[in-house]
Amino acid sequence: MTRNELLDLFTPIYDEFVMIAAKGVETQHPKVFDVVVDTTKDWKFNAISGLGAWDAAGEDSDDGLDHFVIGYEGTITPTKYRKYFYVTFEVNEQMEYAALKSKVTRATALGRGGAARLELLTAGILINGFSTACADALALFHNTHYKNPEETGITYDNLLASAFTHDALETAEAQVDANLFDLDGLPMVAYAGKPSLVFPPAIRGAVMRVLSDRADERPSTTLRDINLYSGKYTPVEWAYLGSKLGGSDTAWYIIYPELKNLKVVKNSEAPQYASWIDNLKQRYYFDGWLHADADATDWRGIFGSTGV
Numbered sequence: 001m002t003r004n005e006l007l008d009l010f011t012p013i014y015d016e017f018v019m020i021a022a023k024g025v026e027t028q029h030p031k032v033f034d035v036v037v038d039t040t041k042d043w044k045f046n047a048i049s050g051l052g053a054w055d056a057a058g059e060d061s062d063d064g065l066d067h068f069v070i071g072y073e074g075t076i077t078p079t080k081y082r083k084y085f086y087v088t089f090e091v092n093e094q095m096e097y098a099a100l101k102s103k104v105t106r107a108t109a110l111g112r113g114g115a116a117r118l119e120l121l122t123a124g125i126l127i128n129g130f131s132t133a134c135a136d137a138l139a140l141f142h143n144t145h146y147k148n149p150e151e152t153g154i155t156y157d158n159l160l161a162s163a164f165t166h167d168a169l170e171t172a173e174a175q176v177d178a179n180l181f182d183l184d185g186l187p188m189v190a191y192a193g194k195p196s197l198v199f200p201p202a203i204r205g206a207v208m209r210v211l212s213d214r215a216d217e218r219p220s221t222t223l224r225d226i227n228l229y230s231g232k233y234t235p236v237e238w239a240y241l242g243s244k245l246g247g248s249d250t251a252w253y254i255i256y257p258e259l260k261n262l263k264v265v266k267n268s269e270a271p272q273y274a275s276w277i278d279n280l281k282q283r284y285y286f287d288g289w290l291h292a293d294a295d296a297t298d299w300r301g302i303f304g305s306t307g308v
Contacts, residue, residue: 027115028238029122032196033294034260043078043265045297047071047135049148049183069148069183072135076265076295081117083110084287086278110288114271121294122264123240126198127247129304130159134296141304148183156181160305164203164252166210168305169229176254176303192301193258197233200242202249203307211235250307259301267291 029035036043049069057063129140138145140158147154156179162168176195180188199207210229233254241247255262271290278285296302 027119028236028240029119029264029294031234031236032198032255032257033122033262033264034257036263036265037267037269038265039267041077043076043263044073045076045135045263046073047183047298050186052184052186069150071148071183071298072137074135074295074297076263076293078265078267078291078293080289080291081114082287082289083113084285085110086283086285088281088283110286111271111273114288114290117290118264118266118292119238119240120245121292122262123238123245123247125262125294125296126253126304127241127251129296129302130251130306134299136299138299140296140299140302142299145299147181147185151185154185156300158299158303160252160254160303162305163250163307164199164206164210164305166227166229169210172254172303172305179303180256180301182300188256188259188300191258192256195233196236196255196257198236198238198241198253198255200247200249200251201237201239202242203252204237207235207237207252248307252305252307254303256301259298261296261298261301262294263297264292264294 048071051066051068055064055066125140131139134140136145136149141160143157143159144155145158146152147156157175158179160168160172160175162171177189180192182188197207197211210227211233212227212230239245241251243249268290271288274285274287276285276287277283
């Protein structure tokens, strides 16, 4: 078998690799994170207020002059992530081609790994949100966030309590209503959109019983109260939040994705892939890489409970 013939045999392998790598696997982070594609080294953010409700003003006066409140600054710096492998080949017989075709499963793993890295980055923001500081130097989920940097006497609470139940969700909604305010102290409900209920697989049953479209009444209660939450939330079951991947099997979150306060920043729309042949060492390389990072640019519209 000539070298040119051998190179021709790699073509379908490379084509399949590109297809699988580009397709990747279904990811959950775009359902709750705002995906930003930016080629700069550092992506900076800073919340800015509105001007609040209009003030009463006298005729022929300068009443009503105000200024914007600048929020909490931060920077998201994408990190480079990479995986590659190579296949060693020899020019011999048709069996060599058969062996190379079996390596396609490894190419599949490479493509899925890029998607997994983005899932781990984003899920980690929620998982660590009970202990890691966000832009205002407090944990993402905390009970004393300031209204804004200029008004520190007023605090808001986005740290929920209790394991997930119908009653816990009812209590959480009251807390959300009392804390869904912007830097000016104005309600955000009007433009917050439909909330997502984000949870690990371990509490799927509890969540889906509460949110089920078929549940007209609360199950397992003496009074058979009406189920208030049918269709009200977008359920997002996220395996990467579970304990097997470093998360929790009890934590749950209420997130308003339309507020775009959770960000994942990438340097390109999709992970980059390349392949090449090293004729000296007789190797065929598959390479994949991406630049990405994630963060919460604001705590508003993001509520979390440890579930305990």
